[in-house]
Amino acid sequence: MLHDFIVQFWPSTTDGLALGSIYALIALGYTMVYGVLRLINFAHSEIFMIGTFASLGVINLMGISTPLGGIALVGTLALLIVVSGTVSGASAVALEYIAYRPLRRKGASRLAALISAIGASLFLQQLFARILIPWWFGLPKEKGALPIQGRFVQREDLLTLGSFVIRSDKLIILVAAVVMMVVLDQFVVRTKLGRGIRATAQDPETAVLMGVNIDRIVSATFAIGGAMAGVAAALYMLRFEETNYFVGFLLGIKAFTAAVLGGIGNLRGALVGGLALGLIEMYGASIFGTQWQNVVAFVVLVLVLMFRPTGILGESLQKARA
Amino acid sequence: MTMTTIKTAWTALADPVRAWWAGLGRLPRMGVYALLIFGALLLPNDQIGSFMSPYSDWQGLLFFPIGGYILLAIGLNVVVGQAGLLDLGYVAFFAVGAYSMAVLGKIYHWDFWEIIAVGIAVTALSGVILGAPTLRLRGDYLAIVTLGFGEIVRITAQNTAAIGGPNGMNGIPHPPNLTTWAFPSAQPFSALGLSGLTPFKYAELDSRPYYYLMVLAIVLAIIFSKRLANSRVGRAWAAIREDEDAAELMGVPTFKFKLAAFAIGASIGGLAGVLYSTQTVSIIPDDFPFILSATILAAVVLGGSGNIPGVMLGAFLIAWVPERIRFLAEYRVLIFGAVLVLMMILRPEGLLPSRMRKAEFAEGTGGMGSMGGEVSTSKKTVGAGE
Numbered sequence: 001m002l003h004d005f006i007v008q009f010w011p012s013t014t015d016g017l018a019l020g021s022i023y024a025l026i027a028l029g030y031t032m033v034y035g036v037l038r039l040i041n042f043a044h045s046e047i048f049m050i051g052t053f054a055s056l057g058v059i060n061l062m063g064i065s066t067p068l069g070g071i072a073l074v075g076t077l078a079l080l081i082v083v084s085g086t087v088s089g090a091s092a093v094a095l096e097y098i099a100y101r102p103l104r105r106k107g108a109s110r111l112a113a114l115i116s117a118i119g120a121s122l123f124l125q126q127l128f129a130r131i132l133i134p135w136w137f138g139l140p141k142e143k144g145a146l147p148i149q150g151r152f153v154q155r156e157d158l159l160t161l162g163s164f165v166i167r168s169d170k171l172i173i174l175v176a177a178v179v180m181m182v183v184l185d186q187f188v189v190r191t192k193l194g195r196g197i198r199a200t201a202q203d204p205e206t207a208v209l210m211g212v213n214i215d216r217i218v219s220a221t222f223a224i225g226g227a228m229a230g231v232a233a234a235l236y237m238l239r240f241e242e243t244n245y246f247v248g249f250l251l252g253i254k255a256f257t258a259a260v261l262g263g264i265g266n267l268r269g270a271l272v273g274g275l276a277l278g279l280i281e282m283y284g285a286s287i288f289g290t291q292w293q294n295v296v297a298f299v300v301l302v303l304v305l306m307f308r309p310t311g312i313l314g315e316s317l318q319k320a321r322a
Numbered sequence: 323m324t325m326t327t328i329k330t331a332w333t334a335l336a337d338p339v340r341a342w343w344a345g346l347g348r349l350p351r352m353g354v355y356a357l358l359i360f361g362a363l364l365l366p367n368d369q370i371g372s373f374m375s376p377y378s379d380w381q382g383l384l385f386f387p388i389g390g391y392i393l394l395a396i397g398l399n400v401v402v403g404q405a406g407l408l409d410l411g412y413v414a415f416f417a418v419g420a421y422s423m424a425v426l427g428k429i430y431h432w433d434f435w436e437i438i439a440v441g442i443a444v445t446a447l448s449g450v451i452l453g454a455p456t457l458r459l460r461g462d463y464l465a466i467v468t469l470g471f472g473e474i475v476r477i478t479a480q481n482t483a484a485i486g487g488p489n490g491m492n493g494i495p496h497p498p499n500l501t502t503w504a505f506p507s508a509q510p511f512s513a514l515g516l517s518g519l520t521p522f523k524y525a526e527l528d529s530r531p532y533y534y535l536m537v538l539a540i541v542l543a544i545i546f547s548k549r550l551a552n553s554r555v556g557r558a559w560a561a562i563r564e565d566e567d568a569a570e571l572m573g574v575p576t577f578k579f580k581l582a583a584f585a586i587g588a589s590i591g592g593l594a595g596v597l598y599s600t601q602t603v604s605i606i607p608d609d610f611p612f613i614l615s616a617t618i619l620a621a622v623v624l625g626g627s628g629n630i631p632g633v634m635l636g637a638f639l640i641a642w643v644p645e646r647i648r649f650l651a652e653y654r655v656l657i658f659g660a661v662l663v664l665m666m667i668l669r670p671e672g673l674l675p676s677r678m679r680k681a682e683f684a685e686g687t688g689g690m691g692s693m694g695g696e697v698s699t700s701k702k703t704v705g706a707g708e
Contacts, residue, residue: 099667
């Protein structure tokens with residue numbers, strides 16, 4: 001057991017960081033929406049799923065035959081990120097408009113909102129499984145994974161030091177995730193819209209009195225969170241090169257775990273929590289075997305919540321509200 | 323506009339029933355209960371079946387999912403509806419019950435009736451084990467931890483070879499026959515479609531005896547749950563649900579009562595698991611997915627969380643409607659999802675909410691507090707009448 005851990009330490013680390021980056025980007029959507037609305041946006045995992053299909057569509061349309069490298073790869077990736085981010089962001093805004101806003105208007109309970117979210121999540125999954133995928137791919141491949149046509153990223157080892165290998169695709173993912181995080185963090189800290197989001201998270205009633213248009217803030221929050229899920233989806237396709245209609249479910253739960261781990265409502269916490277969860281999972285898998293990977297993740301979540309209920313970095317987008 | 327009409331019609335229908343019920347004495351109420359139970363016993367009738375489920379085996383359907391969902395919903399209602407704790411991993415207790423039956427019955431050859439008692443105790447214990455470290459958490463954290471727990475139970479079952487791993491367990495024993503007595507084929511039994519039925523003989527083919535067992539379990543669970551709701555425990559739960567801090571200040575040991583709610587809810591889920599397992603003979607870990615937890619929760623909320631008739635109605639609809647619209651087989655879950663969203667938009671308090679919960683919803687809290695960032699264009703003032 002421990003021997004496996006030592007042998008696989010570096011591969012686990014790089015795998016964990018790549019996976020953790022994707023968790024972190026998805027976690028942003030959960031954490032921002034939770035910070036502003038105190039709602040677990042259960043359908044966020046489907047926003048991510050929609051993003052993976054947007055990327056799949058772009059890749060297949062481009063018809064890449066040889067793996068890309070260099071400038072061509074960066075350009076393609078940028079295109080994927082923009083398309084997926086836009087599609088996912090728009091879906092998230094539509095989701096909020098249809099499934100949450102009417103409830104918010106009524107002042108309905110969060111339990112009702114959560115059920116609505118679960119319903120929306122089921123609906124979107126099934127929309128892809130039963131209608132869109134058969135229509136798009138001609139066949140009802142509802143269970144199997146849908147791979148991209150051909151392979152579009154060249155996977156080369158950039159740096160090798162003994163068992164420590166940095167592979168190009170994993171590095172791209174980590175770098176892209178960190179860059180997006182920094183941009184978003186600066187956006188929330190410095191811009192007017194970002195200030196509005198923070199104000200709403202802290203005290204919605206006072207924010208309204210100060211002239212903040214809450215509906216706009218909520219839409220913006222969903223748009224940003226959704227766009228980040230779209231970015232995560234593009235990176236996911238780069239790494240795993242296939243998707244299916246239930247791809248979001250487990251990733252979504254893990255990403256929410258990551259958000260809680262880092263301190264829900266805290267943007268930097270999402271990054272820390274995502275990377276931590278990715279590493280813990282991969283180390284856990286190397287010690288106990290891959291079949292226990294998910295159990296390790298959830299046990300860690302329970303332990304963290306028991307001893308530090310506000311997560312690693314604490315709740316900061318909103319000052320912890322009891 | 324049409325929605326308002328439906329709403330008005332519903333209220334016009336529900337309110338007189340409510341008023342009539344409130345005015346009823348103790349004895350007539352018992353009579354109504356007896357009639358309802360009698361009606362439930364007649365449900366497996368073929369004529370009813372051909373109308374209710376032309377596409378699938380009605381008698382099997384009555385046992386599970388209909389009966390099973392109702393029992394599970396009553397159990398989850400204790401946790402969600404009465405104590406106001408959000409549990410997204412309720413299926414774990416169902417699984418623990420089912421596996422208790424499988425392991426004790428198949429490997430240790432225990433008697434079914436012993437297993438029921440032990441299975442309930444084991445699941446109650448698992449509720450305490452889950453609850454003790456997690457119940458100090460806030461609502462949403464509790465939700466996500468219970469969700470994680472549900473997954474842990476399922477994956478552990480999948481990875482443990484001793485209980486069959488991903489192939490699960492089969493050859494789970496049926497309950498021993500109490501008697502092989504059959505209804506006589508004379509009137510009135512033949513008219514009711516009961517003749518020849520052996521209500522206490524638990525064989526492979528006939529699911530009606532199991533359904534009767536399920537009805538018995540449901541009746542007991544209802545009595546238990548109702549008695550609890552009207553007791554000191556139930557009042558403590560209501561206090562916790564409405565304002566936990568205030569309850570604590572008033573001297574309610576909130577942690578103890580929350581733990582009790584978890585254990586009691588778990589044990590009802592375990593009972594459902596034992597019954598399910600003994601009837602279906604074989605179980606696999608994938609019988610207990612997250613979506614089942616979500617479905618039961620949806621049943622509770624859809625029906626009107628906190629109100630037992632509402633919860634039962636919700637569970638019945640959620641179990642039955644997808645079977646009834648089997649001609650839309652492919653799109654069932656799609657429609658189910660859309661209906662959940664619509665239902666929450668139009669009637670977030672559920673179909674048949676209890677008076678108390680309705681008032682709580684009018685205040686915008688409804689147990690779990692309202693969402694942040696609410697911009698109520700029409701802020702309701704909560705008067706004495708509401």
